[in-house]
Amino acid sequence: MSALRCASYYNATINQESNYPTLEDDIRVDIVVIGGGFTGVATALELAEKGYSVALLEANKIAWGATGRNGGQVTGSLSGDVAMTKQLRRHLGNDAEDYVWNLRWRGHDIIKNRVEKYCIDCDLKFGHIQTAYQPNHMQDLNAMFEEAQRRGMGEYMTLVEAKDMGAYLGSPLYHGGLVNRRNMHLHSVNLCLGEARAAESLGVQLFEHSAVLDIQEGERAKVMTAKGSVTANSVLIAGNAYHKLGRPKLRGMLFSASLGNCATAKLPDEIALQINPQDLAVYDCRFVLDYYRLTADKRLMFGGGTNYSGRDPKNVAAELRPSIERTFPQLKGVDIEFAWAGIAGIVINRIPQLGKISPNVFYCQGYSGHGVATSHIMAEIMAKAIDGQLHEFDLFAAMRHIRIPLNEWFGNQALALGMLYYTLRENWR
Ligand SMILES: Cc1cc2nc3c(=O)[nH]c(=O)nc-3n(C[C@H](O)[C@H](O)[C@H](O)COP(=O)(O)OP(=O)(O)OC[C@H]3O[C@@H](n4cnc5c(N)ncnc54)[C@H](O)[C@@H]3O)c2cc1C
Incomplete structure (x- = not known):
């Protein structure tokens, strides 16, 4: 077990430890993802499958946060389902119930297909x-x-x-x-590390021990770490409860x-x-x-x-x-x-929070303890949004939240x- 990981069962039973470098350069990519938990890794993988060049920056190790510490239960109990259905009625009318019902099971299919496609050994x-x-x-x-x-x-x-x-x-x-x-x-750390290896095989550049300290917004955004930077057309903040980026816009939301x-x-x-x-x-x-x-x-x-x-x-x-x-x-x-x-x-109303802090800086967070499936669903929605397919992202971005x-x-x-x-x-x- 790496001394840089917590003393969990998962970390004592990792199939293949990650060993990604620290970012020590100034690089350019289409999209930079901040955070190497399920949200960040799954979105990076989806974007690479769509042909984008992607860099992922993780402050610690891949799956270091909640992703590497959870119960490993992939449930259909979508957080915020009741509030979500109520708000979605404004946009989807009577189809809101069906949409939420189908959403419940979407993460299961994403995970199952991914485990099969990339042969990820995670005790599923x-x-x-x-x-x-x-x-x-x-x-x-x-x-x-x-x-x-x-x-x-x-x-x-x-x-x-x-x-x-x-x-x-x-x-x-x-x-x-x-x-x-x-x-x-399933074994959450082995799933996430398997997804990271799949992303790497498609060209994603992964960096560990590379905390993002600042995001400079602009047509080409630049994210800064202690030793390097990534310039990109789009940024995704996927640090969930472990980051303080995107202030003041994200203050008081999670x-x-x-x-x-x-x-x-x-x-x-x-x-x-x-x-x-x-x-x-x-x-x-x-x-x-x-x-x-x-x-x-x-x-x-x-x-x-x-x-x-x-x-x-x-x-x-x-x-x-x-x-x-x-x-x-x-x-x-x-x-x-x-x-x-x-x-x-x-999240106070339990609905996952998807949105933007500026035209090309996105965030995706807040699954209120139900994130193994939900992070994969939201990653799919985020990757589509960054690819210009905004329909579902817009539904979530329009959700009202208590701040x-x-x-x-x-x-x-x-x-x-x-x-x-x-x-x-x-x-x-
Ligand atoms: C004890 C526990 C049990 C749980 N059990 C379950 C369960 O059984 N089933 C279920 O569905 N859900 C469960 N959950 C919830 C689930 O684990 C989370 O919702 C999900 O893992 C969130 O994934 P994430 O990628 O969004 O965030 P995280 O996994 O927290 O990842 C965020 C990552 O961002 C990195 N980061 C933060 N700031 C920066 C920065 N500035 N620069 C670079 N990187 C940064 C962090 O180091 C971290 O690795 C549980 C959670 C916990 C804590």
Whole structure:
């Protein structure tokens, strides 16, 4: 594992470590992408497939940010779907619901096709179960099941009653669940590094340890790093919650939530089979939820909790252990070998933020903790926009967002209060 990466399970199991140079020159390309997470790498790859010359600048290592720290769950639970549908009705009328429904699954197809096309080894598996933590959560799951059936996706879904949950999870916690076999789970760092290698094979120039310090706007924009610069026709800012570029336009729009994640020691086969016999990714229906799955080498990877202080939790393993042991009492005292945290970019109405800070400087950010699929969807939309196909970009750029203008600290406190409200309301339901 590189000392420059966090001590995560993913980073301990990388297939092929990246080793891109630092930018130490002044170069010219069609498009420069800032940020080497899913958003930046996937957009760079899409643009290279369209024939553009592209440079990608990453401040740390490829997949260093949220992309390299997440739960690896590829869900159809698009963040901001309800608010998005409401706003899209202004432009799409009654087609808004269908558009959002199809959008939900688009990232799955992009990832699946890309893994096949470029032979990316990232432990891709199918199958999720969303679990009812409280009895009344079954109403929500039932509604999702009915919608999937109505829209011809019933073959992927199974509604599970409480009495049958033992066939899916060895946990006493749940009141039922909804299995979705279209959703996927995977090794995020190996996916992102595989996409970076695919981009490189198409001519994308990738640079690590090359933080962008300034963007000089103009007909030909110039982005500056400590040791070099890139001049380009278009710029994409894809630094998500880890950057402060594009101020003042982007101030007060995106907020940081620190999320913890961990992986246990390898579990004996019989225990792995007992707790998760169908190898599903799992998440519950609460606002602040637990999410977990087995890794390829049969560890339990378990995430949950969140804080909006902008700082990482003090002791991720200690914070997550009670939830692990409540979920699976048979794992009491299990060794937690990896524990790490990451920052997700949260948008107040949860709708991804796509836009421009000047005619040729674009940004794309804010998937509110649901970014594995969504980043790939938005990357496709951004690459099309930079290629001049603006229809979908314009839909997102026209979305109304709440801005908290003073500074991000106030926004984070407001989000913390909001989270407290939802958590209390949930516990009183
Ligand atoms: C703990 C955790 C669990 C999660 N679990 C899931 C999950 O299971 N499923 C799901 O769908 N989503 C999940 N998410 C969310 C998902 O990981 C993110 O939405 C997604 O990875 C965002 O990708 P990104 O490329 O936009 O941002 P990031 O991956 O954060 O990448 C941004 C990159 O930009 C770089 N950068 C910043 N500033 C500069 C600069 N000035 N110059 C150059 N580079 C810069 C950073 O170093 C970083 O590498 C989770 C997030 C976290 C933190």
